[in-house]
Amino acid sequence: xxxxxxxxxxxxxxxxxxxxxxxxxxxxxxxxxxxxxxxxxxxxxxxxxxxxxxxxxxxxxxxxxxxxxxxxxxxxxxxxxxxxxxxxxxxxxxxxxxxxxxxxxxxxxxxxxxxxxxxxxxxxxxxxxxxxxxxxxxxxxxxxxxxxxxxxxxxxxxxxxxxxxxxxxxxxxxxxxxxxxxxxxxxxxxxxxxxxxxxxxxxxxxxxxxxxxxxxxxxxxxxxxxxxxxxxxxxxxxxxxxxxxxxxxxxxxxxxxxxxxxxxxxxxxxxxxxxxxxxxxxxxxxxxxxxxxxxxxxxxxxxxxxxxxxxxxxxxxxxxxxxxxxxxxxxxxxxxxxxxxxxxxxxxxxxxxxxxxxxxxxxxxxxxxxxxxxxxxxxxxxxxxxxxxxxxxxxxxxxxxxxxxxxxxxxxxxxxxxxxxxxxxxxxxxxxxxxxxxxxxxxxxxxxxxxxxxxxxxxxxxxxxxxxxxxxxxxxxxxxxxxxxxxxxxxxxxxxxxxxxxxxxxxxxxxxxxxxxxxxxxxxxxxxxxxxxxxxxxxxxxxxxxxxxxxxxxxxxxxxxxxxxxxxxxxxxxxxxxxxxxxxxxxxxxxxxxxxxxxxxxxxxx
Amino acid sequence: xxxxxxxxxxxxxxxxxxxxxxxxxxxxxxxxxxxxxxxxxxxxxxxxxxxxxxxxxxxxxxxxxxxxxxxxxxxxxxxxxxxxxxxxxxxxxxxxxxxxxxxxxxxxxxxxxxxxxxxxxxxxxxxxxxxxxxxxxxxxxxxxxxxxxxxxxxxxxxxxxxxxxxxxxxxxxxxxxxxxxxxxxxxxxxxxxxxxxxxxxxxxxxxxxxxxxxxxxxxxxxxxxxxxxxxxxxxxxxx
Numbered sequence: 126x127x128x129x130x131x132x133x134x135x136x137x138x139x140x141x142x143x144x145x146x147x148x149x150x151x152x153x154x155x156x157x158x159x160x161x162x163x164x165x166x167x168x169x170x171x172x173x174x175x176x177x178x179x180x181x182x183x184x185x186x187x188x189x190x191x192x193x194x195x196x197x198x199x200x201x202x203x204x205x206x207x208x209x210x211x212x213x214x215x216x217x218x219x220x221x222x223x224x225x226x227x228x229x230x231x232x233x234x235x236x237x238x239x240x241x242x243x244x245x246x247x248x249x250x251x252x253x254x255x256x257x258x259x260x261x262x263x264x265x266x267x268x269x270x271x272x273x274x275x276x277x278x279x280x281x282x283x284x285x286x287x288x289x290x291x292x293x294x295x296x297x298x299x300x301x302x303x304x305x306x307x308x309x310x311x312x313x314x315x316x317x318x319x320x321x322x323x324x325x326x327x328x329x330x331x332x333x334x335x336x337x338x339x340x341x342x343x344x345x346x347x348x349x350x351x352x353x354x355x356x357x358x359x360x361x362x363x364x365x366x367x368x369x370x371x372x373x374x375x376x377x378x379x380x381x382x383x384x385x386x387x388x389x390x391x392x393x394x395x396x397x398x399x400x401x402x403x404x405x406x407x408x409x410x411x412x413x414x415x416x417x418x419x420x421x422x423x424x425x426x427x428x429x430x431x432x433x434x435x436x437x438x439x440x441x442x443x444x445x446x447x448x449x450x451x452x453x454x455x456x457x458x459x460x461x462x463x464x465x466x467x468x469x470x471x472x473x474x475x476x477x478x479x480x481x482x483x484x485x486x487x488x489x490x491x492x493x494x495x496x497x498x499x500x501x502x503x504x505x506x507x508x509x510x511x512x513x514x515x516x517x518x519x520x521x522x523x524x525x526x527x528x529x530x531x532x533x534x535x536x537x538x539x540x541x542x543x544x545x546x547x548x549x550x551x552x553x554x555x556x557x558x559x560x561x562x563x564x565x566x567x568x569x570x571x572x573x574x575x576x577x578x579x580x581x582x583x584x585x586x587x588x589x590x591x592x593x594x595x596x597x598x599x600x601x602x603x604x605x606x607x608x609x610x611x612x613x614x615x616x617x618x619x620x621x622x623x624x625x626x627x628x629x630x631x632x633x634x635x636x637x638x639x640x641x642x643x644x645x646x647x648x649x650x651x652x653x654x655x656x657x658x659x660x661x662x663x664x665x666x667x668x669x670x671x672x673x674x675x676x677x678x679x680x681x682x683x684x685x686x687x688x689x690x691x692x693x694x695x696x697x698x699x700x701x702x703x704x705x706x707x708x709x710x711x712x713x714x715x716x717x718x719x720x721x722x723x724x725x726x727x728x729x730x731x
Numbered sequence: 732x733x734x735x736x737x738x739x740x741x742x743x744x745x746x747x748x749x750x751x752x753x754x755x756x757x758x759x760x761x762x763x764x765x766x767x768x769x770x771x772x773x774x775x776x777x778x779x780x781x782x783x784x785x786x787x788x789x790x791x792x793x794x795x796x797x798x799x800x801x802x803x804x805x806x807x808x809x810x811x812x813x814x815x816x817x818x819x820x821x822x823x824x825x826x827x828x829x830x831x832x833x834x835x836x837x838x839x840x841x842x843x844x845x846x847x848x849x850x851x852x853x854x855x856x857x858x859x860x861x862x863x864x865x866x867x868x869x870x871x872x873x874x875x876x877x878x879x880x881x882x883x884x885x886x887x888x889x890x891x892x893x894x895x896x897x898x899x900x901x902x903x904x905x906x907x908x909x910x911x912x913x914x915x916x917x918x919x920x921x922x923x924x925x926x927x928x929x930x931x932x933x934x935x936x937x938x939x940x941x942x943x944x945x946x947x948x949x950x951x952x953x954x955x956x957x958x959x960x961x962x963x964x965x966x967x968x969x970x
Contacts (some may be wrong), residue, residue, distance in 0.1 A: 199823075236800075282837070318835070353813065357808075422794075422839055425798060428800060436838065
């Protein structure tokens, strides 16, 4: 087997059904073409799925933890791991397959990605289903499945401490699910350090379906690099680049929370279930308020100079004593502005509970907002909500609903399936304000004022995604970035070309600008091919009617609304630029060939 | 926060500030560097110790540490160099080999742990190897030149008493080599240019080189003021 620079060349594979543990060689060709993280994970997913329509909660659906070539090296902000699987939460409008769904990937920072590499692996593939709850313990070469019955049902904050206690060494890095994942809530997350998360797309639901409570990893190695001298000098340049940079200072002081107020001012915030783009009370939950009242510490992921994570404490009101992260932009917007919650301390409690149960913050805030609107409009009554009087801005009722969702108790059972399923059940015209694409809920950035954002959400391969990019070039760039292990927030801290040069020094392969973009494009097209094979077509790249029909009524962007014809025209151009069919969105034959994706041709009927 | 060079250790016996974090950040932003000291410095220093020469260590400002572990990687890279041809280069920074190690807790508190350079040397005290008649050194000893704790591998019996003592009495900075039992991970101060201090993106670490000032130790404020006035202003009080 050819020795690969920049990689251990080993993928750890665990079959939970048989308990079989394998160390498999990483294909050098795949590593070159798909790099790592999201890309390599997607290739492995393609290899494992074999055919469309696989039930995402069946044992065969692989749960893939992938690192990139930067992971485990002290490249600034290279802390991210990507969790790839077939989504349990998305669905096409029409398909011949009952369990059709999109690909899913979720990116998580902290220390898990680097630690996988320290243990000597480039990734972990988990398949099968354990007969009873287990957790996976990886200590370099020693890999064990351990009994986790005593932990089943435990919420993430307590479990984070208990698991570290059982492991007996703080050098172990852990990730895990909470009750939401155990109960198969479709948008359950995988948590790490009790607050970081591989949040979107239901990765925690798939983990729960495998009876896998947690993964704990510790290691003593580093991955090899090809050109040591060059790497060391580029690393020095990268570190110096962040020193005193405006980007560094801004991220450190407020993290993403700075956008809570600026986004509201720009009319781009999700407010009142996306009915509005401006939240007049945003100041109460924004970065400045949180800095004064809540935040205690700035926290950074592995080797990151930005420290955008803020942990804090609630010091007044009924939730005094609560210690947790937040608010940051998505949590503060989705559980704050979107629900008209402006009580900062109450918002902290909601954020804490969503993490503690192991739910995705974004989808949860979206689901609660949808139900608040349906209730206000009289589409549902209090009986539908098990007696809850679910009004805008009501913290205690929101908290009760969060618990119901995680436990799938009463209305929580239906709500655990997301807004698409809720709207199907509630009917009337509620799907106009069910804010999802392909069944995946939109995030905290509103759409009325921005066609770019509209394209970003409509075309995203994992269903609505605010990080997707608003044109093919941006999307390819993001996809490539997600392959390397780097955090997208830090990209701007590297001078042009530096990331490519770092990658070249690590892998020993020359990475041109063209290679970089083409690789992102390859990954994006592979994802699209999987989705297309499942039955997703152009009509799935849609947006909720709200954004075309209901102009904003408050704030500086009052009156803003999307123009449907203009949107469709931009989408036409999008498919042309992608070389995808304008009517069906099917990826073009020549494009797929030029990207080296010949292996998908037969499968999608080219 | 940069190096604080050749400051007198008597200055460092100030009590650590009792402030909330926000107040602390404000005051340190205005007043420049403020140090949080380990309680080690506050204990009484004997007259004999006071006459000893220099002292150096890494100090941690826990308020500023974000738990990013950059210190681990640069420490490991510097202290585990690799040779390429004739050139010696920093290693890749495997955190496992670092002499400084960050312990993360829930709720979020991060504690970088490194050798405290204790004046009373519980690790050396615990070393059962007879002192060398010529050098007076046990297998574990303080190197007078670098001021760091070192291990003489040729004489070390791998009994791990030093690591046990460090763990029991201090922070557990010493970790025995899993094969030989020889003590490892003692801070080297990186030849006088500690990399953790140099590269910490958050200025949470400081390099302090000090001297216990025998001339002023234990004197009354009046007496110290008189002597310093003389020293600084060449001022002779009128007789």
